[in-house]
Each structure stands twice: as structure tokens, then as C-alpha cells.
Amino acid sequence: MINIDRTVEGKVVVTTVKGRLDSSSSHKLDEFLAEVPGDGSVILLDFAELTYISSAGLRVVLKATKLARSSGLTLAVCGLIPQVHEVFDVSGFSTMIPIHQSREAALAALT
């Protein structure tokens, strides 16, 4: 249902999430994001292949954002498909978290 990968591109730690992020899968991402990268890094959540996100998924993203901020890090997301983008807009997350159109655009802006 969900596939999570992590890659490091310069100082950006990219977490790629594929599949659906709901109550049955969000704990996996929660555990993944509990590990905060070193100082000065940027956390980028690549959601290009995320097909669905429920409030449980949003909760994990919100927790990760708060954790990153408290550690002095930046968290951004990229590649939202229209249906997921709508959820970010309606929930107010798009005003709280920087959203980039694609991974390339995010890396260009964050490095």
C-alpha cells in the first residue's frame, strides 16, 4: 500500500512516498520521519506518486513539520497530484508548508 524511500541530494534529505497515506500506512511514515537529519539539512517529502492522503496522513506531515521546525530545519513537499493538492489547500497545509511543483524545482529552490 505504501512505499517509502530516502535519498540525500546535497544537504536535502528527500523522502519519497508512493501509494496511499491513510490510517493503515501513516505510522510507517511517522516512524521514518521521527529520525531527524543533521543540522542544516532540509527535509523534502516527494509526494509525486502519492495517490491519496487522509487526515491520518496529514497528521503525520504536521508532526514532522513541527519536529523539523523545533530542530531548526526546513520541511517542504513537492510533486502533489491535483487530488492531494486539493487536500493540502482545503486543510490549510498549503499555507503552512512550502509546496514545490516538482522535485527538480524543489532542489533548485532549496539548495
Added chain:
Amino acid sequence: MSRKPSNILYSVDEKPPLGTLLILGVQHATLSLLFLVYPLVAAAEAGLSFGDTQILITSCIIFMGLATIIECWPKPGAGMLLVQIPNMAHLPLAVQSMSAGGPAVYATMNLIAAVSQLSLTRFMGVLRAVFPPEICGVAVTMLGVALAEPALRRAFGLSHDAAAYIDPMHPLVSFVALAIIIVLAIFSRGLLRLFAVAIGAAVGWALAAFVGIAPEPADTFSALPYVDLPHLGWPGLAFSWALVPAAVLTGIISAVDMIGTVVSMQRLDDADWRRADMAQAGRAIQANSVADMGAAVTGGFASASSSASIGVAFATGTTAWRVGAVAGALILLAAFSPRLIGALTIIPPPVIGAILIYAAAFLIVAGMELILSRRLSDRRIFTVGLAVMAGLAVAILPQLVESTPHWMQPILESPLSVSTGVAVVLNLFFRIGISQIASQRVTEGENAFTVTTEFLERQGDVWGARRDVIAAAIPVVAEGVEMLLDTGVAQGELEMRARFDENNFDVSLLYKGDPISIPTHRPAPEDLLGDAEAVARFVGYMLSKRADRLVLGKEGERQVLNMRFEH
């Protein structure tokens, strides 16, 4: 309010400049008058005198023009670009009745056909259920398929003689004209696109003259006056019981044909087309029926809106009703010029074939698009597939039709009417046993998204709901289900109940537990980290924004959270 598609320059209510109106009106009127070949063939087959033929043609032109103007005018007409042509469906009825008893019998049968057509408009509300989008799609596709035979026959210069020799000049002329129309329609802008059909036809005609296949004008052509008052006549009324079934069926075929062209034009003009506006189709059929009655009592041939003109509208990117009104006025004026009508009857057939191929290609694909706009269950797949097969059967196996009783042949030799008839009957038959309400129990521990997807897609297939509506509803409903069960607001389980009525797709979540509240202002995202009530309030707000309507209620002991998705 419809949304203008990107390939349309002037949509239905837009006002093109006067010059453009005239350019487009002339193209539509010219194409329309080319089909005078149908009453000419009927007159020749029935052995009508020169005088009666003249009346048959003149009256047909006048009422084609009047019907076009009325149909295009917003009220009492349909308010859309519909251009009349002589009604091909009347050809067998006209030949049989004029052969049996001259123009008087045809006048009576024409009246009966018009009345049967008009009577159908009393049931347009019911017809909406009979003509869901996939059935309209079958009718539109078969309109295109029905054009294929006359189009290809003209393009290749084939006669009805099976052993006919193909002169390569005919397909050459046809394909040059077709290529020009397509290239101008796709790659050009402005005037060139508006002239696409006229330029293609003119080049094709010139090429036909150059290679020596343009028809020579008849000896009588030079004797025809440029301007003359039209001659109409009262043909009298004579009755033939044997022809009544054919007349009634011809009226029904004409109405189905009209619905097909109206739906095609609605679809062409609206990027967000969802379903047939049957009231608009009804007004078009009423105008057509009244015009047919006028033609009947003045000795004329019946007319119907042209599917070929939809091809011209597509090629020129213009669906403005004013273009049709101008075309109607020009058709009416043409009745005053016997010489002009005479000239139009000698346009090379391969050129007409090219225009018809263009229109047929568009209609076939437009119909497929309509068919696939809805989710297709096995029942619907077979409804569409068997209906198309039935139409193709009579198109490619004419001996099947010839083996049926004479009175049935007029309806059976039309692939359009056979396909549409089979589709309507199968659609009604397969609706047996389908309830418009379905429900699914969801328990704690089940995956909300998976259960919701399977349930809504299954019901969407059964009901023939729009793909995009089901796709939009799934994540919203799944979110509601997940929230209610995960937060414990619903006690262990809930019932997901879906209801479909063509205009709306409603999904209700019924559960035992406390009602949730729906805030009018967006709660802070931090609420997602709060208690069950805070999460439920946050999700409730999101559902209220993502569904077209969210209503909370109660049914017995259970709370009801109803989400409406407009269909």
C-alpha cells in the same frame, strides 16, 4: 451555463461579425441544398412529373429554411446551430407512397410521420431515462456509421452495380478535398479555418473539372431562370392503410435522428457536457414536425436537422445559433432561384463524399466519447456492443433487411434506428433488478479506502455514473469513513449507503454514536493532533468543502452524514 471548448471560436450564444456570419451561413446553406439529391431520387424512382418534382423540391427548400430559422432561434426553437437537410429517412416512404398513389398519398403519410414525431415530444421527460449518455453515444456513433456508405460510395464514384469499375480520379478528387478541409480545420486560424469546408469543396470541384469527372449540366439547365417566384401546390390527401406503419416508424426514426444531432451539437458546444438536454431536443423536434406538416400540405419532401452540418461546425469552430439563422434565410432565398438550385445539383459527388467522410469521422468519435463518459458495467458493455453490432448487421448485410416484410424495411434499413432501438430496449431490459440505492457495512479494522473504492466503483458501473464523479467521491467518502471509525465517533461499524438519480450521487454514512459538528471556518491544522472531537471537527470541515453538499441528520438511533456529489 456551458463552458466553451478550446477548439470553438464562436460558441452557441456568441455573435460572430457580420462577414463571418455570412461566410459560415453560405457554407451551411450550400451543403444543405446539396442534399436535394434525396427528393430528386425519390421523384425519379416514383416517376413524378416535372411539375410535381418542382413542387416537391421547392416546398422542401422553403420549409427547410423556415425550420432551420425556427430551430436555431432560442425560443420557441432550440437555440442552437441546427441546419435542415432533406430527410433521408423519408426516402423509402416517399418512393413507396408516391408510387402507390402520387403526391397526395405521400402528403398524407408525411403528415402522419410528422404527427408521430411531434407526439414523441410529449414524453421528453421519460425519454431522458430512455436515452442515457451511452445510448445517445450509440445514436451519434451510428449517425456517423450511417453516413459512411453514402460518403464512401460518392468518394469512390461507385454506383449500386456490384461489378462497377472504380475510376481513380474519383477517390483522388475526394481525398484532395478531404485533406484540404482537415488541414485547414486543424492547422489554420481565422478566415482560412472559417472557410475550411468551402475551400476544400471549391478545390475539389476545380480538380474534378480538370480531370473530367465534374457532371455536365442538363440541357434544361440554361433555360432555368435566375430568379423566379417559388411554385407550391396543394397535392390533396389520399390514404393508404398499408403505408401507415411505415409512416409512423419514419416519424420515430426522424425524432431519434434529431435527438442524435441535437446531442452531438450540445456536446460539441460544451466542454463540461454531462447529459442530454431533452427539453432542447424536444423544441427542435417540434419545430421540425411543424415544418414537415407545412411541407406535406404544400407537396414538399420532409426535412430533418443535418448531421453533416455538425461536421462543418466542427471544422469551422463555430456553433453560434445566428449562423444557422443566416443559413436558414439563405436556404429560403434559394427557393427563389431555380438556376442556383440547378447548379448545386451538379456538384461533383466525390466532393460531397469528402464532406460526408469528414462529418462521419467526427460523429463516430464523438459518439464513442459519449459512450465512454460513463462507467460501464457488463450490462452496459453488452447494451452498447450488441446495439452497434445490430446496426452494422443491417448496414453490411442488406439481404437481412430484404428478407423482412415490406412495412418493416424502412426502419430496418437504417443502421441508426436499428442500433438505437436495440440499445433502448436492452437498456430498459437490463435495468430490471437494479436498485437505485445500495449499502455496504464497514467495520473497524477494514481499510476505509479499499472498501469505499470497491463499493462506489461497483455501484458506479451498475448505475452508469460518470467516471469523474465517482473518482472525486471516493477519497472524500473514504476520509469520512476512516475518521468516523478511527476516532471512535462511530461505535465499531457504520453503514455506507449510496444513492443515484442521474442528477446527484449521494453517499450517506450511518453510524451509532455522537453527531459531529461542522465548523463554518477552517479549524487550525493543529486540531489534527487533538482529541477525537477535534479531529472529527477538522475532517467534517474538509468534507463540507470537498463534497458538493454535506448534510447532517438522524435516522432512528443512528447519525447520518450525507455527502452529495452533483452528477
